[in-house]
Amino acid sequence: MVRYFSIILTLLVVLIVSIAGLRGCKTKRPPIEIFPDMVRQDKVKSQVPSDFFADGRGNRQPVVGTVPLGYAAPSSSKMSSADGSDSVMGGAYNAVIFSGSEGYADTGKVGTNWGTGIPFPVTKETLERGHDRYEIQCAVCHGSTGTGNGIATKYGLVGVANLQQQRLRDMTDGEIYNTVANGKNTMLGYGGVIQVPDRWAIVAYVRALQRSQNATLNDVPDAERASFQPTNAPVTTPAPSKP
Amino acid sequence: MSNFFPRWANWVPLQLLVCVLLAGAPVTLGIWYYFTPKYTRVGYQPDQPVPFSHALHVKQLGMDCRYCHSFVEVAGHSNLPNTQTCINCHGEGKILGNSPRLAPVRESWKTGQPIPWVQIHRLPDYAYFNHAVHVNRGVSCYSCHGKINEMAQVYEAQSLSMKWCLDCHRSPENFLRPPSEVFNMDWHPASDTEQREMGLKFKADWKINPPVNCGGCHR
Numbered sequence: 001m002v003r004y005f006s007i008i009l010t011l012l013v014v015l016i017v018s019i020a021g022l023r024g025c026k027t028k029r030p031p032i033e034i035f036p037d038m039v040r041q042d043k044v045k046s047q048v049p050s051d052f053f054a055d056g057r058g059n060r061q062p063v064v065g066t067v068p069l070g071y072a073a074p075s076s077s078k079m080s081s082a083d084g085s086d087s088v089m090g091g092a093y094n095a096v097i098f099s100g101s102e103g104y105a106d107t108g109k110v111g112t113n114w115g116t117g118i119p120f121p122v123t124k125e126t127l128e129r130g131h132d133r134y135e136i137q138c139a140v141c142h143g144s145t146g147t148g149n150g151i152a153t154k155y156g157l158v159g160v161a162n163l164q165q166q167r168l169r170d171m172t173d174g175e176i177y178n179t180v181a182n183g184k185n186t187m188l189g190y191g192g193v194i195q196v197p198d199r200w201a202i203v204a205y206v207r208a209l210q211r212s213q214n215a216t217l218n219d220v221p222d223a224e225r226a227s228f229q230p231t232n233a234p235v236t237t238p239a240p241s242k243p
Numbered sequence: 244m245s246n247f248f249p250r251w252a253n254w255v256p257l258q259l260l261v262c263v264l265l266a267g268a269p270v271t272l273g274i275w276y277y278f279t280p281k282y283t284r285v286g287y288q289p290d291q292p293v294p295f296s297h298a299l300h301v302k303q304l305g306m307d308c309r310y311c312h313s314f315v316e317v318a319g320h321s322n323l324p325n326t327q328t329c330i331n332c333h334g335e336g337k338i339l340g341n342s343p344r345l346a347p348v349r350e351s352w353k354t355g356q357p358i359p360w361v362q363i364h365r366l367p368d369y370a371y372f373n374h375a376v377h378v379n380r381g382v383s384c385y386s387c388h389g390k391i392n393e394m395a396q397v398y399e400a401q402s403l404s405m406k407w408c409l410d411c412h413r414s415p416e417n418f419l420r421p422p423s424e425v426f427n428m429d430w431h432p433a434s435d436t437e438q439r440e441m442g443l444k445f446k447a448d449w450k451i452n453p454p455v456n457c458g459g460c461h462r
Contacts, residue, residue, distance in 0.1 A: 001258050001262075002258055002261055002262065002265075005262050005265065005266075006265060009265060009266060009269065012269075013269055013273075016273065020277060020282075023276065023281050023282045023285060023286075024281070024282075024285045024286045025286050026286045026288045026398055027286055027287060027288065028287075028288065028289055028290060029287075030287065030289070031280070031283045031284045031287055031365075032283050034278075038367070038368065038369045039367040039368060039369070040367075040368055041368040041369070043368060045320070045368070046318075046320035046322065047320070047322060047323060048362070057357070135307070136307040136309050136310055137310060140304065140305075140306055140310065141332075151304050151305060152304070152332055152338065155304075155338050156337070156338050156339075157332060157337055157338055158337075186334075186337075187331070188327050188330065188331045188334075192325065192327065193313035193314075193328070194313075
Protein backbone atom coordinates (compact mmCIF):
# COMPACT_ATOMS: atom_id res chain seq x y z
CA MET A 1 0.00 0.00 0.00
CA VAL A 2 2.69 2.43 1.02
CA ARG A 3 4.61 1.63 -2.12
CA TYR A 4 1.68 2.33 -4.46
CA PHE A 5 0.89 5.40 -2.51
CA SER A 6 4.39 6.82 -2.83
CA ILE A 7 4.43 6.12 -6.57
CA ILE A 8 1.15 8.00 -7.03
CA LEU A 9 2.43 10.82 -4.84
CA THR A 10 5.64 11.17 -6.82
CA LEU A 11 3.70 11.27 -10.06
CA LEU A 12 1.39 13.93 -8.63
CA VAL A 13 4.30 16.11 -7.51
CA VAL A 14 5.96 15.79 -10.91
CA LEU A 15 2.65 16.69 -12.58
CA ILE A 16 2.11 19.78 -10.41
CA VAL A 17 5.66 21.03 -10.83
CA SER A 18 5.52 20.54 -14.58
CA ILE A 19 2.23 22.43 -14.86
CA ALA A 20 2.91 25.18 -12.32
CA GLY A 21 6.61 25.60 -13.00
CA LEU A 22 9.18 26.99 -10.62
CA ARG A 23 9.33 30.31 -8.84
CA GLY A 24 10.42 33.17 -11.03
CA CYS A 25 9.94 31.55 -14.41
CA LYS A 26 8.46 33.79 -17.10
CA THR A 27 4.72 33.60 -17.56
CA LYS A 28 2.03 35.51 -19.43
CA ARG A 29 -0.62 34.58 -16.89
CA PRO A 30 -1.66 37.59 -14.76
CA PRO A 31 -0.89 37.17 -11.04
CA ILE A 32 -3.62 35.31 -9.14
CA GLU A 33 -5.44 37.33 -6.50
CA ILE A 34 -6.83 34.82 -4.04
CA PHE A 35 -8.87 37.10 -1.76
CA PRO A 36 -9.53 40.18 -3.92
CA ASP A 37 -11.71 41.90 -1.29
CA MET A 38 -10.03 45.31 -0.98
CA VAL A 39 -7.33 44.77 -3.55
CA ARG A 40 -9.11 46.50 -6.42
CA GLN A 41 -11.19 49.42 -5.20
CA ASP A 42 -13.46 51.73 -7.15
CA LYS A 43 -10.93 54.53 -7.23
CA VAL A 44 -9.02 55.90 -10.17
CA LYS A 45 -5.25 55.78 -10.08
CA SER A 46 -2.95 57.42 -12.62
CA GLN A 47 -2.94 56.22 -16.22
CA VAL A 48 -5.65 53.60 -15.81
CA PRO A 49 -8.87 53.34 -17.81
CA SER A 50 -12.19 54.23 -16.26
CA ASP A 51 -15.58 53.44 -17.75
CA PHE A 52 -17.10 56.34 -15.83
CA PHE A 53 -16.15 58.75 -18.61
CA ALA A 54 -17.35 58.48 -22.20
CA ASP A 55 -13.84 58.33 -23.67
CA GLY A 56 -12.82 55.60 -21.21
CA ARG A 57 -9.86 57.46 -19.70
CA GLY A 58 -9.22 57.81 -16.00
CA ASN A 59 -6.92 60.82 -16.37
CA ARG A 60 -8.76 64.01 -17.33
CA GLN A 61 -7.63 67.14 -19.16
CA PRO A 62 -7.43 70.09 -16.77
CA VAL A 63 -10.38 72.44 -17.10
CA VAL A 64 -9.34 75.74 -18.70
CA GLY A 65 -8.29 78.24 -16.08
CA THR A 66 -7.63 75.71 -13.32
CA VAL A 67 -4.36 74.46 -11.88
CA PRO A 68 -4.07 70.73 -11.25
CA LEU A 69 -3.40 69.60 -7.68
CA GLY A 70 0.30 69.67 -6.92
CA TYR A 71 1.17 72.16 -9.66
CA ALA A 72 2.31 75.67 -8.88
CA ALA A 73 -0.05 78.39 -10.05
CA PRO A 74 1.46 80.32 -12.98
CA SER A 75 1.68 83.59 -11.09
CA SER A 76 3.47 82.07 -8.11
CA SER A 77 6.49 81.30 -10.25
CA LYS A 78 7.12 85.09 -10.52
CA MET A 79 9.21 84.90 -13.62
CA SER A 80 7.45 87.59 -15.56
CA SER A 81 10.19 90.13 -16.06
CA ALA A 82 12.72 89.58 -18.80
CA ASP A 83 15.53 91.24 -16.86
CA GLY A 84 15.13 88.79 -13.99
CA SER A 85 14.69 91.49 -11.39
CA ASP A 86 11.77 90.09 -9.39
CA SER A 87 12.69 86.47 -9.73
CA VAL A 88 12.16 83.96 -6.95
CA MET A 89 12.87 80.91 -9.08
CA GLY A 90 16.49 80.45 -8.04
CA GLY A 91 16.84 76.75 -7.47
CA ALA A 92 13.27 75.80 -6.71
CA TYR A 93 12.85 72.70 -8.82
CA ASN A 94 10.65 70.95 -6.31
CA ALA A 95 7.31 72.43 -7.27
CA VAL A 96 5.91 71.16 -10.55
CA ILE A 97 5.62 74.18 -12.81
CA PHE A 98 4.08 74.14 -16.27
CA SER A 99 3.22 77.14 -18.35
CA GLY A 100 -0.13 78.73 -18.15
CA SER A 101 0.38 82.43 -18.08
CA GLU A 102 1.00 84.90 -20.90
CA GLY A 103 4.25 86.37 -19.60
CA TYR A 104 7.70 86.17 -21.17
CA ALA A 105 8.77 83.38 -18.83
CA ASP A 106 6.01 81.12 -20.10
CA THR A 107 5.94 82.01 -23.80
CA GLY A 108 9.37 83.38 -24.65
CA LYS A 109 7.64 86.40 -26.16
CA VAL A 110 7.60 90.02 -25.21
CA GLY A 111 4.46 91.37 -26.81
CA THR A 112 4.50 89.74 -30.23
CA ASN A 113 8.28 89.50 -30.65
CA TRP A 114 10.72 86.95 -29.24
CA GLY A 115 12.43 88.26 -26.17
CA THR A 116 15.89 87.41 -24.98
CA GLY A 117 17.48 86.68 -21.60
CA ILE A 118 16.83 84.03 -18.96
CA PRO A 119 14.02 85.24 -16.67
CA PHE A 120 15.88 84.39 -13.47
CA PRO A 121 19.51 84.76 -12.37
CA VAL A 122 21.70 82.11 -13.98
CA THR A 123 23.83 80.45 -11.34
CA LYS A 124 26.18 77.50 -11.45
CA GLU A 125 23.29 75.44 -10.16
CA THR A 126 21.10 76.48 -13.11
CA LEU A 127 23.75 75.43 -15.58
CA GLU A 128 24.27 72.11 -13.84
CA ARG A 129 20.56 71.49 -13.87
CA GLY A 130 20.47 72.48 -17.54
CA HIS A 131 23.34 70.13 -18.29
CA ASP A 132 21.55 67.29 -16.52
CA ARG A 133 18.28 67.87 -18.39
CA TYR A 134 20.04 68.41 -21.71
CA GLU A 135 21.79 65.05 -21.41
CA ILE A 136 18.47 63.35 -20.63
CA GLN A 137 16.17 65.03 -23.12
CA CYS A 138 18.21 66.45 -25.97
CA ALA A 139 21.52 64.57 -26.27
CA VAL A 140 19.97 61.45 -27.87
CA CYS A 141 19.30 63.56 -30.98
CA HIS A 142 21.47 66.67 -30.80
CA GLY A 143 24.51 65.01 -29.23
CA SER A 144 26.35 66.01 -26.07
CA THR A 145 28.07 68.95 -27.74
CA GLY A 146 25.00 70.04 -29.70
CA THR A 147 26.49 69.36 -33.12
CA GLY A 148 23.46 67.31 -34.15
CA ASN A 149 25.20 63.92 -34.07
CA GLY A 150 23.28 62.16 -31.26
CA ILE A 151 22.88 58.40 -31.24
CA ALA A 152 19.47 58.52 -32.95
CA THR A 153 21.05 60.06 -36.05
CA LYS A 154 23.17 56.90 -36.44
CA TYR A 155 19.96 54.90 -36.81
CA GLY A 156 18.46 56.98 -39.55
CA LEU A 157 16.97 60.08 -37.88
CA VAL A 158 17.66 62.79 -40.44
CA GLY A 159 17.54 66.56 -40.31
CA VAL A 160 18.54 67.06 -36.68
CA ALA A 161 19.64 70.67 -36.33
CA ASN A 162 23.22 71.52 -35.42
CA LEU A 163 22.86 73.78 -32.38
CA GLN A 164 26.30 75.26 -33.05
CA GLN A 165 25.32 76.86 -36.35
CA GLN A 166 25.47 80.64 -36.62
CA ARG A 167 21.71 81.02 -37.17
CA LEU A 168 21.03 79.40 -33.80
CA ARG A 169 23.79 81.36 -32.08
CA ASP A 170 22.10 84.54 -33.18
CA MET A 171 18.64 83.31 -32.28
CA THR A 172 16.94 84.90 -29.28
CA ASP A 173 16.62 82.93 -26.05
CA GLY A 174 12.86 83.24 -26.29
CA GLU A 175 12.71 81.47 -29.64
CA ILE A 176 14.89 78.58 -28.45
CA TYR A 177 12.70 78.36 -25.38
CA ASN A 178 9.72 78.09 -27.68
CA THR A 179 11.38 75.31 -29.68
CA VAL A 180 11.92 73.33 -26.48
CA ALA A 181 8.36 73.90 -25.30
CA ASN A 182 6.40 73.65 -28.54
CA GLY A 183 8.80 72.17 -31.06
CA LYS A 184 9.68 73.32 -34.56
CA ASN A 185 9.02 71.65 -37.93
CA THR A 186 9.95 67.97 -37.51
CA MET A 187 10.97 68.26 -33.85
CA LEU A 188 7.91 67.91 -31.62
CA GLY A 189 7.74 69.93 -28.42
CA TYR A 190 8.92 68.82 -25.00
CA GLY A 191 6.68 71.20 -23.06
CA GLY A 192 4.62 68.29 -21.80
CA VAL A 193 7.55 66.69 -20.01
CA ILE A 194 9.94 69.55 -19.18
CA GLN A 195 8.84 72.12 -16.62
CA VAL A 196 9.22 75.85 -17.19
CA PRO A 197 12.34 76.47 -15.03
CA ASP A 198 14.00 73.42 -16.55
CA ARG A 199 13.29 74.66 -20.07
CA TRP A 200 15.08 77.91 -19.27
CA ALA A 201 17.92 76.00 -17.61
CA ILE A 202 18.30 74.02 -20.85
CA VAL A 203 18.35 77.25 -22.89
CA ALA A 204 21.07 78.61 -20.59
CA TYR A 205 23.04 75.41 -21.03
CA VAL A 206 22.65 75.48 -24.83
CA ARG A 207 24.09 79.00 -24.71
CA ALA A 208 26.99 77.72 -22.62
CA LEU A 209 27.57 74.92 -25.14
CA GLN A 210 27.59 77.37 -28.01
CA ARG A 211 30.14 79.51 -26.25
CA SER A 212 32.27 76.57 -25.20
CA GLN A 213 32.72 75.44 -28.80
CA ASN A 214 33.89 78.87 -29.92
CA ALA A 215 35.68 79.93 -26.79
CA THR A 216 38.73 82.13 -26.92
CA LEU A 217 41.30 82.66 -24.22
CA ASN A 218 39.44 85.81 -23.21
CA ASP A 219 36.54 83.68 -21.93
CA VAL A 220 38.76 81.97 -19.39
CA PRO A 221 38.79 83.61 -15.96
CA ASP A 222 42.07 85.41 -15.29
CA ALA A 223 42.95 83.09 -12.45
CA GLU A 224 42.91 80.00 -14.65
CA ARG A 225 44.29 81.50 -17.83
CA ALA A 226 47.82 80.52 -16.99
CA SER A 227 46.89 76.83 -17.01
CA PHE A 228 46.06 76.93 -20.73
CA GLN A 229 48.89 76.39 -23.16
CA PRO A 230 48.50 78.34 -26.38
CA THR A 231 47.43 75.31 -28.41
CA ASN A 232 44.31 74.75 -30.42
CA ALA A 233 42.85 72.33 -27.91
CA PRO A 234 39.12 73.07 -27.58
CA VAL A 235 37.95 74.39 -24.26
CA THR A 236 35.20 72.09 -23.11
CA THR A 237 34.28 73.41 -19.69
CA PRO A 238 31.03 75.31 -20.13
CA ALA A 239 31.63 78.98 -19.60
CA PRO A 240 28.90 80.76 -17.64
CA SER A 241 26.45 82.26 -20.08
CA LYS A 242 25.23 85.79 -19.89
CA PRO A 243 21.86 85.86 -18.22
CA MET B 244 -14.78 -16.23 18.62
CA SER B 245 -13.22 -16.35 15.19
CA ASN B 246 -10.71 -13.75 14.03
CA PHE B 247 -12.90 -11.01 12.59
CA PHE B 248 -10.00 -8.94 11.22
CA PRO B 249 -7.23 -10.65 9.24
CA ARG B 250 -3.79 -10.49 10.75
CA TRP B 251 -2.38 -7.81 8.40
CA ALA B 252 -5.05 -5.40 9.55
CA ASN B 253 -2.86 -4.75 12.58
CA TRP B 254 -0.58 -2.76 10.32
CA VAL B 255 -3.27 -0.57 8.76
CA PRO B 256 -3.15 2.26 11.32
CA LEU B 257 0.61 2.47 11.00
CA GLN B 258 0.44 2.46 7.20
CA LEU B 259 -2.18 5.18 7.24
CA LEU B 260 0.03 7.27 9.48
CA VAL B 261 2.98 6.87 7.11
CA CYS B 262 0.79 7.87 4.15
CA VAL B 263 -0.50 10.97 5.91
CA LEU B 264 3.04 11.99 6.77
CA LEU B 265 4.23 11.26 3.25
CA ALA B 266 1.38 13.29 1.78
CA GLY B 267 1.54 16.05 4.39
CA ALA B 268 5.12 17.00 3.77
CA PRO B 269 4.72 17.71 0.02
CA VAL B 270 1.43 19.56 0.60
CA THR B 271 3.09 21.81 3.19
CA LEU B 272 6.09 22.29 0.97
CA GLY B 273 3.83 23.01 -2.01
CA ILE B 274 1.88 25.69 -0.17
CA TRP B 275 5.09 27.24 1.15
CA TYR B 276 6.56 27.23 -2.32
CA TYR B 277 3.61 28.29 -4.44
CA PHE B 278 1.27 30.37 -2.26
CA THR B 279 3.48 33.45 -2.19
CA PRO B 280 3.97 36.50 -4.41
CA LYS B 281 7.47 35.18 -5.06
CA TYR B 282 5.70 32.63 -7.23
CA THR B 283 2.47 34.35 -8.27
CA ARG B 284 4.06 37.65 -9.32
CA VAL B 285 7.75 37.26 -10.08
CA GLY B 286 8.30 36.58 -13.76
CA TYR B 287 5.00 38.05 -14.95
CA GLN B 288 5.83 39.08 -18.50
CA PRO B 289 2.74 39.94 -20.55
CA ASP B 290 2.86 40.61 -24.28
CA GLN B 291 2.70 44.33 -25.00
CA PRO B 292 0.81 45.86 -27.95
CA VAL B 293 4.16 47.11 -29.30
CA PRO B 294 7.30 44.96 -28.85
CA PHE B 295 9.12 47.79 -27.08
CA SER B 296 12.56 46.79 -25.83
CA HIS B 297 14.34 48.45 -22.92
CA ALA B 298 17.48 46.51 -23.84
CA LEU B 299 17.57 48.33 -27.18
CA HIS B 300 16.51 51.80 -26.08
CA VAL B 301 18.30 51.98 -22.74
CA LYS B 302 21.35 49.76 -23.11
CA GLN B 303 22.09 50.17 -26.82
CA LEU B 304 20.96 53.77 -27.34
CA GLY B 305 21.92 54.90 -23.84
CA MET B 306 18.64 56.69 -23.13
CA ASP B 307 17.92 57.79 -19.58
CA CYS B 308 14.84 56.43 -17.80
CA ARG B 309 13.61 59.98 -17.35
CA TYR B 310 13.41 60.63 -21.08
CA CYS B 311 10.30 58.47 -21.03
CA HIS B 312 9.34 58.02 -17.36
CA SER B 313 9.65 61.75 -17.06
CA PHE B 314 7.93 62.43 -13.74
CA VAL B 315 9.42 59.66 -11.66
CA GLU B 316 11.47 62.20 -9.67
CA VAL B 317 8.62 64.56 -8.88
CA ALA B 318 5.51 62.37 -8.69
CA GLY B 319 4.30 59.38 -6.76
CA HIS B 320 3.31 57.62 -9.95
CA SER B 321 5.97 56.78 -12.52
CA ASN B 322 4.31 57.64 -15.81
CA LEU B 323 4.53 55.71 -19.03
CA PRO B 324 5.53 57.94 -21.95
CA ASN B 325 2.87 59.45 -24.16
CA THR B 326 2.72 58.63 -27.86
CA GLN B 327 4.42 61.88 -28.83
CA THR B 328 7.60 60.68 -27.10
CA CYS B 329 7.83 57.73 -29.46
CA ILE B 330 6.66 59.64 -32.54
CA ASN B 331 9.52 62.12 -32.23
CA CYS B 332 11.85 59.30 -33.28
CA HIS B 333 9.44 56.86 -34.92
CA GLY B 334 7.16 59.22 -36.87
CA GLU B 335 6.52 58.83 -40.61
CA GLY B 336 9.78 59.23 -42.47
CA LYS B 337 11.87 58.81 -39.32
CA ILE B 338 13.37 55.70 -37.65
CA LEU B 339 11.37 52.58 -38.69
CA GLY B 340 8.75 55.03 -39.95
CA ASN B 341 6.67 52.38 -41.70
CA SER B 342 7.57 49.26 -39.74
CA PRO B 343 4.48 47.12 -39.03
CA ARG B 344 5.76 46.54 -35.47
CA LEU B 345 5.20 50.22 -34.76
CA ALA B 346 1.78 50.41 -36.42
CA PRO B 347 -0.08 50.75 -33.07
CA VAL B 348 2.08 53.78 -32.21
CA ARG B 349 1.27 55.58 -35.46
CA GLU B 350 -2.36 54.58 -35.13
CA SER B 351 -2.46 56.10 -31.64
CA TRP B 352 -0.80 59.28 -32.90
CA LYS B 353 -3.46 59.63 -35.61
CA THR B 354 -6.51 58.87 -33.50
CA GLY B 355 -5.40 60.32 -30.17
CA GLN B 356 -6.29 57.09 -28.38
CA PRO B 357 -3.60 55.92 -25.91
CA ILE B 358 -1.52 52.81 -26.64
CA PRO B 359 -3.04 50.06 -24.45
CA TRP B 360 0.14 49.06 -22.54
CA VAL B 361 -0.41 46.18 -20.14
CA GLN B 362 0.42 47.13 -16.56
CA ILE B 363 2.92 44.76 -14.98
CA HIS B 364 3.81 46.05 -11.51
CA ARG B 365 0.64 46.64 -9.60
CA LEU B 366 0.20 47.03 -5.86
CA PRO B 367 -3.14 46.43 -4.16
CA ASP B 368 -5.19 49.61 -3.85
CA TYR B 369 -4.94 49.55 -0.04
CA ALA B 370 -1.15 50.04 -0.10
CA TYR B 371 0.32 53.50 -0.68
CA PHE B 372 3.46 53.77 -2.75
CA ASN B 373 5.39 56.79 -3.97
CA HIS B 374 8.23 56.77 -6.49
CA ALA B 375 9.63 60.25 -5.85
CA VAL B 376 10.41 59.66 -2.15
CA HIS B 377 12.40 56.56 -3.01
CA VAL B 378 14.19 57.75 -6.14
CA ASN B 379 15.26 61.08 -4.61
CA ARG B 380 16.70 59.32 -1.56
CA GLY B 381 19.11 57.07 -3.39
CA VAL B 382 16.93 53.99 -3.94
CA SER B 383 17.60 52.85 -7.48
CA CYS B 384 15.06 51.56 -9.98
CA TYR B 385 17.32 48.50 -10.03
CA SER B 386 16.50 47.57 -6.43
CA CYS B 387 12.81 47.26 -7.23
CA HIS B 388 12.58 46.52 -10.96
CA GLY B 389 15.74 44.54 -11.62
CA LYS B 390 17.98 44.88 -14.64
CA ILE B 391 15.49 46.71 -16.83
CA ASN B 392 18.23 47.70 -19.23
CA GLU B 393 18.72 44.07 -20.21
CA MET B 394 15.07 43.17 -20.62
CA ALA B 395 13.85 42.89 -24.19
CA GLN B 396 10.39 42.53 -22.69
CA VAL B 397 9.73 43.79 -19.17
CA TYR B 398 8.90 41.25 -16.46
CA GLU B 399 8.35 41.61 -12.76
CA ALA B 400 11.65 40.93 -11.03
CA GLN B 401 10.67 41.40 -7.37
CA SER B 402 7.70 40.10 -5.40
CA LEU B 403 6.45 43.54 -4.20
CA SER B 404 5.09 41.80 -1.12
CA MET B 405 4.83 43.53 2.24
CA LYS B 406 7.75 41.53 3.58
CA TRP B 407 9.84 42.70 0.65
CA CYS B 408 9.02 46.37 1.34
CA LEU B 409 9.79 45.91 5.03
CA ASP B 410 13.08 44.11 4.44
CA CYS B 411 14.37 47.29 2.90
CA HIS B 412 12.59 49.69 5.25
CA ARG B 413 14.17 47.97 8.26
CA SER B 414 17.69 48.12 6.84
CA PRO B 415 17.82 50.59 3.93
CA GLU B 416 21.62 50.81 4.22
CA ASN B 417 21.85 47.63 2.15
CA PHE B 418 20.36 49.43 -0.85
CA LEU B 419 21.11 53.17 -0.73
CA ARG B 420 23.28 54.54 -3.53
CA PRO B 421 24.86 57.85 -4.43
CA PRO B 422 22.13 59.96 -6.10
CA SER B 423 24.10 60.07 -9.35
CA GLU B 424 23.84 56.28 -9.76
CA VAL B 425 20.12 55.89 -9.15
CA PHE B 426 19.31 55.72 -12.86
CA ASN B 427 22.34 53.61 -13.69
CA MET B 428 21.25 49.97 -13.79
CA ASP B 429 24.80 48.66 -14.15
CA TRP B 430 26.26 50.25 -11.02
CA HIS B 431 27.46 47.91 -8.30
CA PRO B 432 29.15 48.56 -4.98
CA ALA B 433 32.61 47.05 -4.84
CA SER B 434 31.63 44.78 -1.93
CA ASP B 435 28.87 44.21 0.58
CA THR B 436 30.82 45.88 3.36
CA GLU B 437 31.41 48.93 1.23
CA GLN B 438 27.68 49.06 0.46
CA ARG B 439 26.85 48.92 4.17
CA GLU B 440 29.36 51.60 5.12
CA MET B 441 28.19 53.89 2.36
CA GLY B 442 24.55 53.14 3.15
CA LEU B 443 24.99 53.90 6.85
CA LYS B 444 26.67 57.18 5.97
CA PHE B 445 23.84 58.22 3.63
CA LYS B 446 21.28 57.09 6.17
CA ALA B 447 22.81 59.35 8.81
CA ASP B 448 23.52 62.29 6.47
CA TRP B 449 20.10 62.40 4.88
CA LYS B 450 18.25 61.39 8.08
CA ILE B 451 16.60 58.50 6.29
CA ASN B 452 13.84 56.96 8.29
CA PRO B 453 11.53 54.72 6.23
CA PRO B 454 8.14 53.99 7.84
CA VAL B 455 7.67 50.57 9.42
CA ASN B 456 4.43 51.40 11.21
CA CYS B 457 1.23 50.26 9.50
CA GLY B 458 0.02 53.81 8.83
CA GLY B 459 3.05 54.56 6.70
CA CYS B 460 1.88 52.39 3.85
CA HIS B 461 -1.77 51.69 4.68
CA ARG B 462 -2.97 55.26 4.90
